[in-house]
Amino acid sequence: MQLVSSQKMFNGWQQRYRHQSEVNQCEMTFSVYVPFRVAQGHKVPVVYCLSGLTCSDENFSTKAGAQQYAAQLGLMLVMPDTSPRGEGVADDAAYDLGQGAGFYVNATAAPWAAHYRMYDYIVSELPALIEAHFQVTKERAIMGHSMGGHGALMIALRNTDRYSSVSAFAPIVNPMDVPWGQKAFAAYLGEDSKAWAQYDACHCVNHATKRIPILIDQGSADDFYPSQLQPEKFVTAAKVAGLPVRYNMRPEYDHSYYFIASFVESHLSFHAEHLGL
Numbered sequence: 001m002q003l004v005s006s007q008k009m010f011n012g013w014q015q016r017y018r019h020q021s022e023v024n025q026c027e028m029t030f031s032v033y034v035p036f037r038v039a040q041g042h043k044v045p046v047v048y049c050l051s052g053l054t055c056s057d058e059n060f061s062t063k064a065g066a067q068q069y070a071a072q073l074g075l076m077l078v079m080p081d082t083s084p085r086g087e088g089v090a091d092d093a094a095y096d097l098g099q100g101a102g103f104y105v106n107a108t109a110a111p112w113a114a115h116y117r118m119y120d121y122i123v124s125e126l127p128a129l130i131e132a133h134f135q136v137t138k139e140r141a142i143m144g145h146s147m148g149g150h151g152a153l154m155i156a157l158r159n160t161d162r163y164s165s166v167s168a169f170a171p172i173v174n175p176m177d178v179p180w181g182q183k184a185f186a187a188y189l190g191e192d193s194k195a196w197a198q199y200d201a202c203h204c205v206n207h208a209t210k211r212i213p214i215l216i217d218q219g220s221a222d223d224f225y226p227s228q229l230q231p232e233k234f235v236t237a238a239k240v241a242g243l244p245v246r247y248n249m250r251p252e253y254d255h256s257y258y259f260i261a262s263f264v265e266s267h268l269s270f271h272a273e274h275l276g277l
């Protein structure tokens with residue numbers, strides 16, 4: 001693991017690391033925020049922050065304004081990239097497919113299957129790396145925005161033993177039923193939609209083995225809300241499955257990081273509460 005950059009921030013450290021990923025078969029970069037509590041000799045729990053289409057590990061770290069709250073709460077933030085990258089990695093000219101748009105699935109269709117294994121990367125490889133190199137406990141929460149909001153919901157529901165809580169800003173919730181998801185799933189998983197449900201949060205609610213606490217915020221002025229997101233579908237599915245969801249509609253907020261920055265404190269406090277801080 002190679003340190004790319006390190007800056008002091010709120011008495012802790014904002015850093016970027018590069019490493020060779022076995023599951024994605026390429027070099028991956030991630031960002032972390034290490035709170036001061038670590039320098040005081042404590043192990044801290046981790047919140048994984050998954051970004052959306054077109055993002056890298058730097059969107060959340062530079063725009064969400066989360067570090068000041070992570071510093072106060074004693075949380076480490078891990079901000080992964082949204083796909084494998086590099087010259088030898090398949091890509092597409094469109095912003096919603098290929099590099100920057102991995103959708104947190106393990107691709108099975110050519111040419112994507114060779115590198116696009118973001119599900120295994122987020123669930124297994126990255127946490128193992130983090131737990132080997134940083135002063136962290138094995139307690140984790142996961143959150144995300146848009147495509148990353150969906151990734152967080154889907155991953156948490158499939159792995160309720162691994163996460164204490166999950167939250168999402170303006171998430172895609174039913175990718176099998178909206179244009180962004182249908183395009184990505186057809187490419188990564190093949191045209192047979194039977195293989196898609198395992199990665200669709202509205203289906204994954206039925207496979208949760210624990211009542212994991214869920215928080216979702218949605219802006220009413222989000223251009224993607226009616227066509228690509230529709231979080232109410234998830235709220236209904238989760239309630240039918242008996243899962244506790246707190247859903248906030250935020251008047252006049254859009255899809256941007258200005259929206260995320262406005263409510264990120266409440267998401268980190270939610271996770272801190274369920275992580276027992």
Ligand SMILES: N[C@@H](CCC(=O)N[C@@H](CSC=O)C(=O)NCC(=O)O)C(=O)O
Pocket residue numbers: 051052053054055059063095145146147148255256257
């Ligand atoms: N209109 C786009 C779409 C890109 C976009 O809005 N990306 C969002 C996430 S959307 C769902 O996953 C984002 O987070 N962008 C980065 C940012 O810093 O705001 C386009 O034309 O590119």
